[in-house]
Amino acid sequence: MLGYAFPDVPASKIADRLNIPMLIGFTVMFVTGILLFYAVPVRSAQSVWFRIKMILLVACAINAYLFHKRMNESVSSWDNEARAPKRIRTGAMLSLVFWTIVVICGRFIAYDWFDCDYDQSAFIDFVAGCIDGQARF
């Protein structure tokens, strides 16, 4: 979509052929993610990084929906062009940025920088949903 990988293959073909592997990958991620959350639910739910990750996953879903809708509506006019129209490219770029931050946040969940049992600023306490005098979970 950005014109960097497979610029000479129709964009719709790439999107169509990679849909199923992408869904398989997402399903694996979703199931293993729920299992990981189930292991440490309270600490995860109160992690700032986990919360950002969840918001970004929702943003990814909305972006993917809009992206596919716009692509299907207009693909016949630019399918064989090396670069897609600007709004499609913006959607593709947003998708890359969102998923990159999802990976970063996923990694940062393991760190305890903003855990509730440490002395945090009122803002972090609010964002993480910390409770006064909370012990480590």
Added chain:
Amino acid sequence: MPPAILGPYTRTILTAAIIAAALGFSFTYARLSVYTELMPFFEWMETTWFGYVGKTWGAAFATIQAGHLIGLAVLGGCVIVSDGRLLGVLLTDVPHRKVIDRADRVFFWALITLLATGVFMACGVAMKIYYLPVYWYKMLALGAGILFHYYVRRPLVAHEIESINPIILKMTAIASILVWFLVAATGRWIGFSG
């Protein structure tokens, strides 16, 4: 051994022999002398600028670690797309050559990212990983993966794909997926060890 005896598979057989020798070396007592001699090198790694930054700023270490993961994700994507095409399960209506060549270019940069961030991370926790058997398993898997990719898979797929025995092609693709999966799995395992 003269290359002619090995026929067209010289490079493959030599690579397999090097990997087998490395495995044999690693899983026998022969490794102990080299292992002890490597300790000063790992101690030195911790004293480098990378080691200092990695140990002093947790956030810097974590950020580089996230970069390492992104590199791994991109590399994994290249392996899946390229080997999926060889297996005939992905992008089957896009020519082999196009998929393999494009994926290989991205693979190279993903590997460079992995190695660069990996060296930084290793410097930050050099003495910890020195004592972790799984770190050495990862290095073995990584070495095998790089050798396999550049000395077996790449020369093989440089030929006309249609002229290669489909079974060899599929076995190569499966081996490639497995070896890179092993690299990722042992890398994750390091995080749970020590």
